[in-house]
Amino acid sequence: MTRITSFLASLFLCALLPSAAEAQFRIIPQVGLYASVSDLGTVETTDGVRNVGEQETSLAYGLTLESASDSPLSLRVTGLYGSDSEVPVGGIGCTGSTCDLRSTLLVVSAGAVFRPLPAGSPLRPYALVGGGLKRYDFEFSSESTLDDAFGDESVATWVLGLGFDWDLGILNGNFELADYISDSALKDGDRQHDFFLTVGIILG
DSSP: OHHHHHHHHHHHHHHTSSOTTTOOEEEEEEEEEEEEOSOOEEEEETTEEEEEOOOOOEEEEEEEEEEOOSSSEEEEEEEEEEEEEEOOEESTTOOTTTTOEEEEEEEEEEEEEEOOSOTTOSEEEEEEEEEEEEEEEEEEOTTOSOGGGOOOEEEEEEEEEEEEEEEOSSOEEEEEEEEEEEOOSSBTOOOEEEEEEEEEEOBO
């Protein structure tokens, strides 16, 4: 957590270096898919241990604010939301709606984007690295026995991504795949890889 906090502080300090006259930003609304590829872990309930699997794929929405520059390096702040999806739960006596579980995921991050090709290229690939926070919001059915074992869980995360900007003349956008890497929010969970595959429209 300390390393991520220091990294984010350094990024924001760098963002303050250009003069206000030179500062330009672009807004990028995004839409796509969210997919987790890691089991969340285990929890203790009144009925025993429950194994919590990986969230099912769901729609994702996001918004990015990025510094606009002709240089190869730019800075950004991004918020992404993985919409409501089912989370499989297993264990002895886990039948019917007693183990129903759903979750959403909110990610907020700051990062640096490197583009090797010059501005004006019709396709401009880039790599992304950064860090931030994930927040899981768990929901239960009225008959679920999991309520007491969960809360709203937040964990620090790294982000690595690849994408490309595209320019159609009258419409500009990007296509991006980002992996948000963190420890599990639950006990004994695997390292979490939460993927967001998005298409964005560049405004500004």
